[in-house]
Amino acid sequence: MSTEKKKIKTNTNWFIDKESENRWIFHRTKKHVFSTKTKFQQVEIIDTYNFGHVVILDNKIQSAKADEFIYHEALVHPAMITHPEPGRILILGGGEGAVLREVLRYATVKRVVMVDIDREFVELCKKYLKEWHCGSFFDKRAEIIFADATNFVKNAKDNFDVIITDISDPIEEGPASLIYTKEFYRSILRMLSNDGIFVTQATEVFYNQQEVYSIINKTAASVFRIAESYCDYIPSFGSMWGFVAGSKKYYLKKISPEEIEDRLKRRKVKGLKYYDSETHARLFNLPIGLRKMISKQKLIATIKKPIKVFSNI
Numbered sequence: 001m002s003t004e005k006k007k008i009k010t011n012t013n014w015f016i017d018k019e020s021e022n023r024w025i026f027h028r029t030k031k032h033v034f035s036t037k038t039k040f041q042q043v044e045i046i047d048t049y050n051f052g053h054v055v056i057l058d059n060k061i062q063s064a065k066a067d068e069f070i071y072h073e074a075l076v077h078p079a080m081i082t083h084p085e086p087g088r089i090l091i092l093g094g095g096e097g098a099v100l101r102e103v104l105r106y107a108t109v110k111r112v113v114m115v116d117i118d119r120e121f122v123e124l125c126k127k128y129l130k131e132w133h134c135g136s137f138f139d140k141r142a143e144i145i146f147a148d149a150t151n152f153v154k155n156a157k158d159n160f161d162v163i164i165t166d167i168s169d170p171i172e173e174g175p176a177s178l179i180y181t182k183e184f185y186r187s188i189l190r191m192l193s194n195d196g197i198f199v200t201q202a203t204e205v206f207y208n209q210q211e212v213y214s215i216i217n218k219t220a221a222s223v224f225r226i227a228e229s230y231c232d233y234i235p236s237f238g239s240m241w242g243f244v245a246g247s248k249k250y251y252l253k254k255i256s257p258e259e260i261e262d263r264l265k266r267r268k269v270k271g272l273k274y275y276d277s278e279t280h281a282r283l284f285n286l287p288i289g290l291r292k293m294i295s296k297q298k299l300i301a302t303i304k305k306p307i308k309v310f311s312n313i
Contacts, residue, residue, distance in 0.1 A: 015046055015054070017061050017238070019204075025238045027054070034128060038120040045128055051236045055096060055129065057121075057168060064236035068098055068132060071201075071234050071241065073275040074283060076102040078230065079162050079199040079245055081263050081280070082252045087111070090160040090191070092149040092179075093167035095121045097133025103164070104139050107268040112142045113158070119146040150178050153187040161193050165200035169309050177306035180216050185223040185246065195249050198224065202242035203309060205231050205290065212307050213242040214297040220246045222300050228252050229294055230283040243283075253284040 013032075017025040033045040033053065044056040052065035063071060076099055080086050089103050091114040103112055116122050122144065126137055136142060145152070149167060165188075168176045178184060180200075188198050202216040213229070221227035224246030230253075231242045245252050257277035263269075264276070286294075301307045 015048070015056065018059070019238070027051070034124070036120075036124070038118050040118045041121065043121055043124060053129075054236065055125075055132075060169070061236055062168070063096055063098065063132070065131060067235045068096075069273045070232065071237075072098040072102050073272060074230075074232050074241075074279075075099065075166060075199060075201060075243060076164060077269075077272070077275040078243075078252045078280055078283065079164065079197045080106060081260055082247075082250050082255050083161055083197050084195060086161045088158070088160045088162075088193070089113070090158075090163045091115065092153070092163070092165045094164070096125045096129050097122075097136050099164055099166045100136040100139075100142060101132070101134050103162075104136050104141060105269045105271065109141060112139075113145060113160075114142060115145045115147055115149055115152045117146065117148050122146070150184060153184065153191060156187075156191055158191065159193045159196070160191055161196055163188055163192060163196065163198045165198075167201070169203050177301075177308055178303060180219065180307055181301045181303050182219050182222055183303050185220055189223055189246070189248075192248060197245060197247045197250060197252070199243060199245040202229070202244040204237065205240040205242045211293075211297075211299075212309055214294045215299050215301055215307050216242070217244050217294050218297040218299060219301045220244050224248070226251055228284065229286065229290070231286065231290070232283055255280070257281065 013029045015027045015029055027048050030047040030049060033047055035044045041057050046054050048054050054064045055062045086106060086108050087110045089109055089112045091099050093116055094100060094114060095116045095118060100112060100114055103109060125133060167179050192198060203212050205213050217227060217229045226247040228245045231240050234241045260277040260280055
């Protein structure tokens with residue numbers, strides 16, 4: 001057996017994803033694809049060895065080519081498949097266009113309104129992230145509005161069957177903390193149709209944001225009759241990632257595998273890489289530690305007392 005050691009590449013092209021003061025994840029990069037500062041955020045696209053092209057906003061990984069479908073399908077499909085007839089959809093955030101891509105897979109969808117604050121970022125995504133949006137921005141059912149999500153929901157008069165929030169974590173320096181408050185969720189509830197369903201990304205489950213995940217669930221439970229948490233591992237994030245759903249009528253967890261498969265077929269949902277009835281069931285089977293953490297949480301996020309997470313800006 002050869003005793004020659006394999007040489008490790010030592011180039012200094014690394015991106016450091018700082019999860020907290022105590023946990024940093026290093027990603028070695030092939031090249032820096034693009035970098036700019038928009039009115040609202042620092043935008044970078046890098047090409048990595050493990051995850052391909054990676055989108056970074058304000059020094060935090062937002063999505064990666066190798067596994068973005070896990071995050072986006074987990075965020076979108078449990079709510080979309082549980083609703084009996086999802087026709088009118090609202091997306092808050094989702095600048096890459098991947099949430100829009102997943103929603104538009106449904107033949108039942110008649111209209112999708114996507115609200116993002118950063119027009120420049122969306123235009124960059126149209127150009128550089130074609131494998132993310134797959135042309136969804138140009139679908140006749142899609143309407144793109146450039147506005148602040150908090151102002152939009154406060155003044156909106158339309159009702160929607162499914163509302164999906166894909167907005168950045170509530171970092172200390174940013175305005176996103178207002179998105180995860182009781183007041184914001186009350187506006188969402190007002191906009192939902194009688195059988196409407198709401199779902200939001202809810203930050204990482206472990207490490208420095210563990211409590212934030214349970215507070216988001218508790219906050220949603222203070223507004224919606226039904227609130228549910230689920231999660232899955234996102235490799236490029238290096239963590240289990242949480243999602244929280246709120247509904248007036250339906251438990252996402254209770255839909256049967258047979259009904260899921262039947263609805264996927266009848267609604268002509270094709271091209272999925274991650275989500276099906278087995279995946280759905282696994283998402284909602286939380287370990288005992290998480291269930292206890294969620295059930296014991298007492299704090300509710302409000303405009304006066306919003307939640308904040310670590311930022312490496």
